[in-house]
Amino acid sequence: MLRANAITKRFGRTLALDGVDFEARPGEIHALVGENGAGKTTLMNVLAGSLAPDNGQALLDERPLQAGSPRAALTAGIAAVHQSPMLFERMTWEENLALGGFDTGAELLDLAAVAARARALAAKLGFDLPPAGATVENRSVAERVRLEVLRALSFNPRVLILDEPTSVLAPSELAAFLDLLRNLRGEGRIVVLITHKLSEAIAVADRITVLRRGRVVARTIPAETSEEKLAGLMIGEIVIQPDASAMQLGPGEPVLQVENLTLDDHTRRRILDRLSLRVAAGEIVGIAGVDGNGQTELVELLAGVRKPGGGKITSIGAMAVIPQNRDLDGLILDMRLWENLILARPLREQVTSRGWLNTSRAIDLSRELIERFRIRAPGPEAIAGALSGGNRQRLEVARAIASQPRVIVAHNICRGLDLAATAEVHRRILDFAADGGAVLLISSDLDELLAICGRLLIISGGTVRETNPGERDPERLGLLMAGARD
Amino acid sequence: MLSSIAKPFAALALAAVLISIVLAALGASPFGVFAALGGGAFGSWYACVDTLVKSTPLIFTGLAVSIAFSGALWNIGADGQLTIGAIAAAAVGTHLENFPHAIAIVIVLAAGALGGAIWGGVAGWLRARRDVNEVISTIMLNFVAVQMLSWMVHGPLMEPSRAYPTSSPIASAAQLEFYFAPSRLNLGMLLAVVLAVACYSLLFNTSAGFELRAMGRNRRAATFFGIRIPALTVWVMALSGALAGLGGAVQVSAISHRLYEKLSPGWGFEAIAVALVARLNPLAVIPAALLFGALDNGSQAMQRTQGISPELVQVIQGLVILIILAFDTPAWNGLRENIFGASSDDAAAVPPVAEMPDA
Numbered sequence: 001m002l003r004a005n006a007i008t009k010r011f012g013r014t015l016a017l018d019g020v021d022f023e024a025r026p027g028e029i030h031a032l033v034g035e036n037g038a039g040k041t042t043l044m045n046v047l048a049g050s051l052a053p054d055n056g057q058a059l060l061d062e063r064p065l066q067a068g069s070p071r072a073a074l075t076a077g078i079a080a081v082h083q084s085p086m087l088f089e090r091m092t093w094e095e096n097l098a099l100g101g102f103d104t105g106a107e108l109l110d111l112a113a114v115a116a117r118a119r120a121l122a123a124k125l126g127f128d129l130p131p132a133g134a135t136v137e138n139r140s141v142a143e144r145v146r147l148e149v150l151r152a153l154s155f156n157p158r159v160l161i162l163d164e165p166t167s168v169l170a171p172s173e174l175a176a177f178l179d180l181l182r183n184l185r186g187e188g189r190i191v192v193l194i195t196h197k198l199s200e201a202i203a204v205a206d207r208i209t210v211l212r213r214g215r216v217v218a219r220t221i222p223a224e225t226s227e228e229k230l231a232g233l234m235i236g237e238i239v240i241q242p243d244a245s246a247m248q249l250g251p252g253e254p255v256l257q258v259e260n261l262t263l264d265d266h267t268r269r270r271i272l273d274r275l276s277l278r279v280a281a282g283e284i285v286g287i288a289g290v291d292g293n294g295q296t297e298l299v300e301l302l303a304g305v306r307k308p309g310g311g312k313i314t315s316i317g318a319m320a321v322i323p324q325n326r327d328l329d330g331l332i333l334d335m336r337l338w339e340n341l342i343l344a345r346p347l348r349e350q351v352t353s354r355g356w357l358n359t360s361r362a363i364d365l366s367r368e369l370i371e372r373f374r375i376r377a378p379g380p381e382a383i384a385g386a387l388s389g390g391n392r393q394r395l396e397v398a399r400a401i402a403s404q405p406r407v408i409v410a411h412n413i414c415r416g417l418d419l420a421a422t423a424e425v426h427r428r429i430l431d432f433a434a435d436g437g438a439v440l441l442i443s444s445d446l447d448e449l450l451a452i453c454g455r456l457l458i459i460s461g462g463t464v465r466e467t468n469p470g471e472r473d474p475e476r477l478g479l480l481m482a483g484a485r486d
Numbered sequence: 487m488l489s490s491i492a493k494p495f496a497a498l499a500l501a502a503v504l505i506s507i508v509l510a511a512l513g514a515s516p517f518g519v520f521a522a523l524g525g526g527a528f529g530s531w532y533a534c535v536d537t538l539v540k541s542t543p544l545i546f547t548g549l550a551v552s553i554a555f556s557g558a559l560w561n562i563g564a565d566g567q568l569t570i571g572a573i574a575a576a577a578v579g580t581h582l583e584n585f586p587h588a589i590a591i592v593i594v595l596a597a598g599a600l601g602g603a604i605w606g607g608v609a610g611w612l613r614a615r616r617d618v619n620e621v622i623s624t625i626m627l628n629f630v631a632v633q634m635l636s637w638m639v640h641g642p643l644m645e646p647s648r649a650y651p652t653s654s655p656i657a658s659a660a661q662l663e664f665y666f667a668p669s670r671l672n673l674g675m676l677l678a679v680v681l682a683v684a685c686y687s688l689l690f691n692t693s694a695g696f697e698l699r700a701m702g703r704n705r706r707a708a709t710f711f712g713i714r715i716p717a718l719t720v721w722v723m724a725l726s727g728a729l730a731g732l733g734g735a736v737q738v739s740a741i742s743h744r745l746y747e748k749l750s751p752g753w754g755f756e757a758i759a760v761a762l763v764a765r766l767n768p769l770a771v772i773p774a775a776l777l778f779g780a781l782d783n784g785s786q787a788m789q790r791t792q793g794i795s796p797e798l799v800q801v802i803q804g805l806v807i808l809i810i811l812a813f814d815t816p817a818w819n820g821l822r823e824n825i826f827g828a829s830s831d832d833a834a835a836v837p838p839v840a841e842m843p844d845a
Contacts (some may be wrong), residue, residue, distance in 0.1 A: 305709050323710055332704040343700060343711045352693040359691070 001025055002047065002078070002159050002190050007056035009042055011386075016042040017053070018214040024159075024207075029181055029191040031201035034211035035234050035418040036390030037376070040194045041083060043211070044161050047192070048080035049073030060159065077158035081148045081165055083194075083389070083416055084327055089137040093130050093147055094118070101155035118150055125149075126176035128292075141324060141412070142169060142291035142444065160184060161192040164416045166200060169444075178204050196418040198227040210234055235420050252281030255438040256319070256407045261311035263297055263462075271297045273462040274311070277440075279407065284429065284439040286453030287464060288446055289481050294462040295442050299323060299411045302440075317406030318346060322396050324411035324442075326389075330396050333385035337377055338366035340384045340395060346403040373398035374424070390421035397428050408432060411442045426452050446474055446481075497809040498777070504809075505802050509794075519792050526787020527780035533787075535669040539741060541779025543568065543750070545678035546733025547757030548764065548771040549685050550606075554726040556689055556766050558702040559719060563609060563624025564730040565754025566631035567602040571731025573631075573638055574601030575738045576745040579656030580643075590659035595677075595735045602731015603724040605631065610723025614716035620723065628754070639745050653745040662740035674736035678772075681729065685768035698722055730754060759807050 004022040008015075017039045024030035034040045045051040047058050052068030059065060066072035073080075087096050094115045104113035115132065122129050127146045130139055136147070145165055152160060169177055181191050181204060195201050201208055202222045210218040210233045218233045256279040263272040272294045279285045289295060300306050302313060303321040323329035331340050342348040342362050351362040366380035375394045377387055384392065393413060400408050410429070414422045430452060433439050442459075443449050449456055450472055457464040458480045471477065506516035527537050547564040554561035561567075575598040582590040605627055612618035636651075638644075643653040665671045689695040701708045701718055709715055733753070742749065760778055764770035781802060788794045 303710050304712065321710065328704075329706050329710050332700060332707050335700070335703055339696070339700070342696065343707065345712055348693055348696070355692050355694060357691055357693050357696055 001059075001061060002192070003059045003062075004043065004047060005057050005059065007043065007046055007053045007058070009039075009046060009051065009053045015214055017046070019056070020211070020214070020216055022047075022209060022216065024190045024192050026158075026190055027185055027188045028206040029185050029193055029204055031205035031208045032192060032194045032211065033196065033198065033201050033208060033230060033234060035196075036416075036421050037213075037388040038211040038234070038418075039214040040211055041163055042214075044080060044163055044192070044194060047073070047159075048078055048161055050080075074155060074157075077155075079152035079155045079157035079160055081145070081152045081160070081162045083163040087136045087144055087147060090135060092133050092135050093139070094133070096136060096147060097151055097154065100151035118154070121150055121153060122146075125180050140291040140296055141415070145169070157189070159190040159192070161194070163194045164196065165193075166195060166197060196416075198230045198419075201230070202227065231419055234418070252283065252436065252438075253316075254278050254280050255316050256409075256440060257312075257314040258302075259312045259314075261298070261301060261313065262309045263294075263301065263306070264309050271462050272301070272308070275459075275463050276311075277457060277464055279438040279440050281406070281436050281438050282433055283454045284433050284441055284452055286449035286456045287440065287442040287459050288449050288456060288477060289442075289444065289459035291444050293459050295411060295444075295459060296324065297462075298459075299409060299442065302409050315407055318403065319407040319409060320344065320400035320403045320405040322400050322408065322410040322413050324413075324415065326392050326396055331384045331392060334383060336380065337370070337375075337382050337384055337387075337395065338362045338380040341366050341369060341399050341402070344399050344403045346405075347399065369398045369402055373401075373428070389416050390418060393417055393421065393425060397425055401428060401432055405437070407438045407440065409440045409442070412444060413441070414443075414445065414448055422448070446477060450474070497813050501802060501805045501809050504805055505798075508801075514792065514794060519788060519794055522788040522791045522794075523781075523784035525784070526790075527784035529787070531666075532669055533783065535671050537776065537780045537783045538675050539670050539779075540782045541775045542675050542678050542740075543733045543737055543753040544756060544760050544775035544778055545682060545771055546736065547730050547753045548760035548775050549678075549682055549768055550602075550726040550729035550733070550754075551757045551761035552764065552766045552768050552771055553685055553689070553698075553729065554606075554722060555761060556702050557698045557718070557722045558705065559610070559613070559722055559726070560621045561606065561609070561624050561723060561726050562621055562758070563606065563627050563631075563754065564726070564757045565750055565752060566624065566628035567605045567727040567730035568734040568737075568750055568754055569628075569631040569635050570605040570727075571598035571602040571734030572738045572742075572745060572749055573635055573643075573734075574598055574731070575735035576653050576656055577638075577643060579660040579738065580654050581657070582660045583657040585657075585659050587659050590657065591662060591739065594656065594660045594739050595732060598735020598738070599728040599732045602734065603728035605731065606727020607720055607724035609727075610720040613723070614719040635745065635749065636747050639747055643745060645744075651747060655743045656738065660739060661743055662736070664740075670741065672740040674740045677732075677736065681732070682768045682772050685729075689768065730757075762811065763807060 002024045004020060007017050007020045009017040020039065020043060022043065032040050032043065042051065046053045049065060049068060049070040049072055057064050058067070060076050060078065065076055065078070094111045097118045098109055098111060098114045102114050102117045104110045104117065106113060119129060127150070130143055136144065149162070149165060166174060166177060178200070181193065184191050193201070193205060202225070205222060208220050208222065208225065208230070209216055210220070210230060212234060258275060258277045261272050261275040265271050275294070275298065277285065287295065297306070299321060301308050302319065303323065327333060332343065342351060347365065351358045351365060363380045369375070370377055370380060373394050375387070375398060376391050384395065387395065397413065400410070408429070414425055417425065426448070429439055429441070441449065441453060455469070456467045456471070456477070458467060458477070460481060465480070467477065467480065502520065509516045509519055526533060528534055547568055550564045550567065551561060575594045578597040579594045582593060585593070609620050609623040609627060612623045613620045639651045639653055645652055645654045662672045662674055689699060697708070697713045697718060701713060701715060705715060734749070737749070738745065756778060760771060760774045763777070764774040
């Protein structure tokens with residue numbers, strides 16, 4: 001039995017956990033649900049030993065765990081999969097996994113044996129692995145999460161804690177992943193699943209604990225609750241999802257045009273293959289697809305980070321890009337909030353005259369945006385790294401919209417966000433389109449795309465295809481994403 | 487701000503205690519030694535000016551390193567850039583006999599800055615266009631600069647009698663004069679201070695400086711937001727080199743008046759310690775350079791009066807740096823927060839991935 005007794009954890013003036021009691025039994029999947037900032041991740045970090053609580057204690061089988069020692073937690077049999085994968089960017093995936101617990105029977109490091117065991121485990125789970133010898137730095141977020149799940153499982157843990165693991169998995173991978181969790185449960189292990197997808201929690205969990213603002217507000221079982229009830233418990237009110245169908249999208253002028261975009265990687269593997277698309281003013285075009293089919297590269301080409309091998313990108317007016325990996329690409333975590341906002345050139349130009357930066361104007365502008373976009377932060381001078389995931393995303397959305405672009409290109413913008421934050425980000429995007437903006441939304445979350453996109457494209461193998469207007473059947477779309485032809 | 491100035495002094499005091507223990511163990515009187523050290527560095531008007539003379543090249547090179555490091559460009563080549571700046575200044579300076587003083591000075595300093603800028607800019611270009619690690623290229627360019635200096639003073643720039651491996655003195659018009667001679671007080675020191683303020687202003691009050699810092703903190707994010715990393719890399723390395731080269735030109739124009747081998751005792755390397763102690767803040771480079779200059783200068787008096795080897799001063803310098811860096815920890819920041827209240831200019835005091843409540 002994994003147990004947390006009256007855990008309290010404070011960050012500066014913020015009370016992240018306030019006397020939280022939690023328990024999970026062997027042979028159960030225990031879902032931990034709550035809003036961004038409710039304290040789910042903090043609780044996981046305390047259980048996994050990466051944070052020492054100010055008060056209270058974590059116990060496994062009534063034996064206290066050494067506070068603040070990940071190594072002790074691991075030795076006791078607790079492995080964690082973090083929301084932002086903790087991998088070594090410049091090392092190969094095999095080297096990253098070698099730091100896990102695969103037993104190769106050799107005294108010396110045997111990367112081939114590690115890779116072989118990882119492949120065996122991956123095959124069992126239905127996971128794809130990167131090509132041999134690939135470094136982590138260019139892998140997609142989904143691939144990173146899979147690597148981290150493999151690494152955690154390599155320790156053969158008695159307790160597996162997963163922080164929002166499913167938000168980056170493709171629909172085709174999800175079923176296999178949930179089966180994996182059920183298998184682990186069948187083996188008598190304890191699985192703690194942190195998630196904001198309430199349908200998932202209800203489908204797979206045996207028990208559910210709901211956190212709100214650092215406190216446990218409910219403990220329940222799926223049979224006795226519903227998504228609506230859980231959502232109400234989590235946020236204390238019912239969220240009204242924005243309704244995209246209410247938006248009448250007139251065909252405006254084309255704002256973003258991509259023609260025959262082609263890109264090869266350094267091994268001459270074709271990443272993008274004559275990809276063409278067009279986004280008109282006032283419309284939201286979605287690109288659905290399994291991660292790793294060229295989405296990241298497409299965003300990088302649109303942002304101008306790399307140059308295409310062939311083809312053309314034409315954009316009428318300015319473009320704002322929201323990259324998927326907000327902590328690595330979108331934000332500079334150890335710079336201040338206002339500095340992160342003026343990273344966008346249009347905002348920087350607003351507070352610059354003849355090359356001189358007007359700091360106090362930048363701070364005023366940031367204060368305005370913090371208020372307008374309801375970013376929960378101590379103020380413009382706070383370090384971006386001190387914000388929760390949801391607020392970091394609000395910051396990115398605020399920056400993109402405040403830059404007053406004609407086009408917004410957004411990649412997996414709601415990954416790891418809770419209901420309220422997701423609804424709010426979607427509302428901002430819908431408002432932007434309603435005001436005549438063009439949006440290209442690239443996502444591996446089909447629900448999100450179906451909720452707000454007027455037109456849906458499928459990306460697979462580096463090229464996109466239009467879906468039939470009105471095609472809304474997730475199963476058929478899932479097949480298309482997996483590469484099927486109609 | 488106040489506490490970030492107090493910290494190096496606390497570290498200095500702790501270093502002094504440790505050194506006292508070592509000295510006592512060696513049978514010397516710690517008090518006598520420190521009195522000699524302090525007296526040698528600050529005991530008289532001339533001692534103070536000499537401390538300034540020794541600190542000036544460290545301010546120039548310290549600024550060079552601070553600017554480059556702020557952009558995460560690891561310029562280890564300030565020594566080579568200073569050397570090339572000195573060569574350029576001396577080569578030009580010998581031909582300025584008939585120029586008005588002010589113009590001759592400007593030409594000599596500009597030549598030094600240009601020489602250093604080219605030397606740093608080459609490393610920047612190699613990084614930007616050929617992806618050559620600037621640590622390696624700047625170290626290699628240091629070797630080239632040292633040998634070029636040696637060749638110059640044995641060859642093209644050797645003094646006419648060809649008896650000594652030095653250049654001819656530069657024209658008197660190109661020499662920065664001393665005020666209150668025989669003290670060596672000169673305008674080069676003022677220039678160093680002005681440049682420190684200018685560098686601070688560049689980093690924190692301009693759009694270009696913001697781009698430079700953004701590149702230093704997160705190159706990928708900077709790329710995503712349209713900051714042109716290759717061009718910025720070349721400019722930053724050229725600017726860094728220009729600052730170091732200017733230091734070489736000031737040294738030639740004000741102090742040495744000629745070239746000789748081993749002109750720099752390693753200012754470009756000491757500059758890395760200066761910049762790190764100053765935490766890359768250009769304004770803090772001034773006190774940091776003064777600290778190192780004072781230790782250098784005081785060591786000579788210590789050696790004369792107490793028979794302590796100047797090597798011991800290097801031991802002291804090493805300890806001071808280690809202790810300052812050791813003080814620069816989250817634990818220390820937390821302690822400081824308790825004593826002085828939360829300081830807004832310290833990222834380390836904030837837990838890195840704390841969740842703010844949605845309230």
